[in-house]
Amino acid sequence: MSSPSPQPAVTVLGLGPMGRSLAAAFLAAGVRTTVWNRTPGRDRELVERGAVSAPTPEEAVAASELVVVCVVNYDASDAILRREAVVDALKGRTLVNLTADTPDRARDTAAWADRHGIAYLDGAIMTPTTTIGTPDAVFIYSGPAELHRSHGSVLEALGGTHTHLGEDIGRAAAYDVALLGIFWTAMAGYAHALALAKAEGITARELAPFAQGIGAILPPIFEATAGHVDDGSFSGEDNPLTSSASSMAHIIAASEAHGIDAAVMRAAEGQARRAIGLGYGNDGFTRVTAILGPR
Ligand code: NDP
Numbered sequence: 358m359s360s361p362s363p364q365p366a367v368t369v370l371g372l373g374p375m376g377r378s379l380a381a382a383f384l385a386a387g388v389r390t391t392v393w394n395r396t397p398g399r400d401r402e403l404v405e406r407g408a409v410s411a412p413t414p415e416e417a418v419a420a421s422e423l424v425v426v427c428v429v430n431y432d433a434s435d436a437i438l439r440r441e442a443v444v445d446a447l448k449g450r451t452l453v454n455l456t457a458d459t460p461d462r463a464r465d466t467a468a469w470a471d472r473h474g475i476a477y478l479d480g481a482i483m484t485p486t487t488t489i490g491t492p493d494a495v496f497i498y499s500g501p502a503e504l505h506r507s508h509g510s511v512l513e514a515l516g517g518t519h520t521h522l523g524e525d526i527g528r529a530a531a532y533d534v535a536l537l538g539i540f541w542t543a544m545a546g547y548a549h550a551l552a553l554a555k556a557e558g559i560t561a562r563e564l565a566p567f568a569q570g571i572g573a574i575l576p577p578i579f580e581a582t583a584g585h586v587d588d589g590s591f592s593g594e595d596n597p598l599t600s601s602a603s604s605m606a607h608i609i610a611a612s613e614a615h616g617i618d619a620a621v622m623r624a625a626e627g628q629a630r631r632a633i634g635l636g637y638g639n640d641g642f643t644r645v646t647a648i649l650g651p652r
Contacts, residue, residue, distance in 0.1 A: 364387070365388045366389040366421040367388050367391070367511055368393070368411070368421040368424045369392050370394075370414055370424065370425070370426040370427070370434075371426055371437070371456070373394075373399075373429065376394065376428070377402075380400075381402075382514060382515045383514050383515070384403065387514075391410075391411050391420035393413070414446075415440075415446040416446075418450065419446045421450070422450055422451060423450070423453065423508050425454075426438065431454075431458040431459075431466060434456045434466070435466075438452070439469070447470075450476065451478065451508055452476065453478045453480055453498075453512070455496070457481055457482075460527030460531045463499075464527045466479070467479065476501070478499075478500040478504045478508070479498065482496055483495040483496070484517070488516070492516060494516045495520075496515065496519045497520050497532055497533070498519065498520070498529050499521070499525055499526055500529075501524065502521055502524060505519075542621075546621055548621075549617070549621045549622060552617050553612050553617055557615075582643045586643050592641050593641035596642070597641070598638050598640055598645075599633060599638040599639070602626055602630055628649070629642065629645065632644050
């Protein structure tokens with residue numbers, strides 16, 4: 358008779374909103390979960406649900422073969438991980454860093470982990486805390502495929518999809534910063550739109566259904582233009598840059614007539630005008646992609 362397989366175990370370092378959601382999802386899936394956070398007390402609800410609260414990060418690390426860290430940035434994860442006692446405890450274990458930061462910070466952390474005999478997988482979470490533990494959660498990883506494979510069954514307790522993007526350790530962070538660039542510039546545009554609408558007597562609630570319609574236009578554009586960008590054709594057949602720049606100028610004029618800061622729009626219009634000035638007025642807006650690099 359084979360002995361029952363041991364209960365899977367994980368340590369979660371960092372109990373901000375995301376770290377707490379990760380730990381809660383592990384617990385809900387029956388994974389033995391040890392937690393630690395710099396500021397004590399953030400683990401109260403998790404402990405009520407069965408988490409083990411560790412008094413120090415090194416004791417937290419020692420409790421599990423798999424350690425997940427999720428804090429504000431890599432300065433914070435370095436502050437936790439690069440202390441001698443923690444490094445000693447991490448030796449021979451697997452560290453999955455779900456903290457967001459730059460690709461270079463991920464590469465630097467991988468080199469540090471390698472020097473200390475720590476197996477290292479980098480990752481990023483592309484969806485909000487409310488999705489964690491549900492089919493809507495999106496996790497991306499990069500680094501050794503073998504680590505992704507061997508810890509996949511525990512990580513899948515977090516719900517959603519867990520995509521390995523390649524062995525280059527910086528690749529998940531590279532996707533993350535590119536994708537968050539879409540998110541934050543869209544949010545800046547949305548804040549500008551709300552200010553302009555308000556100045557014209559339109560409430561956010563009134564604008565919201567139409568704003569959703571504008572948001573829905575984007576996914577097919579991403580799909581349709583990806584090929585143009587990759588092959589450098591930047592077709593502007595349906596909407597040339599000259600037309601885009603004119604539309605942006607109206608938005609700037611309407612905003613500034615109300616004394617509203619149009620910096621976000623001015624940045625976009627400036628890019629379009631520069632591309633037009635370089636002779637690309639008949640191309641589509643994605644032509645801007647090709648002029649953003651170092652001059
Ligand atoms: P925060 O980004 O605010 O991170 C809070 C956590 O960082 C807390 O555990 C905090 O500890 C810790 N921390 C901050 N500075 C330090 C430090 N110097 N030393 C040790 N710990 C420190 O909140 P989230 O939990 O939401 O985010 C964690 C990560 O997840 C971030 O990289 C974020 O970009 C990413 N993410 C978050 C999403 C979300 O919806 N919240 C969505 C997708 C990704 P303390 O309690 O002691 O202050």
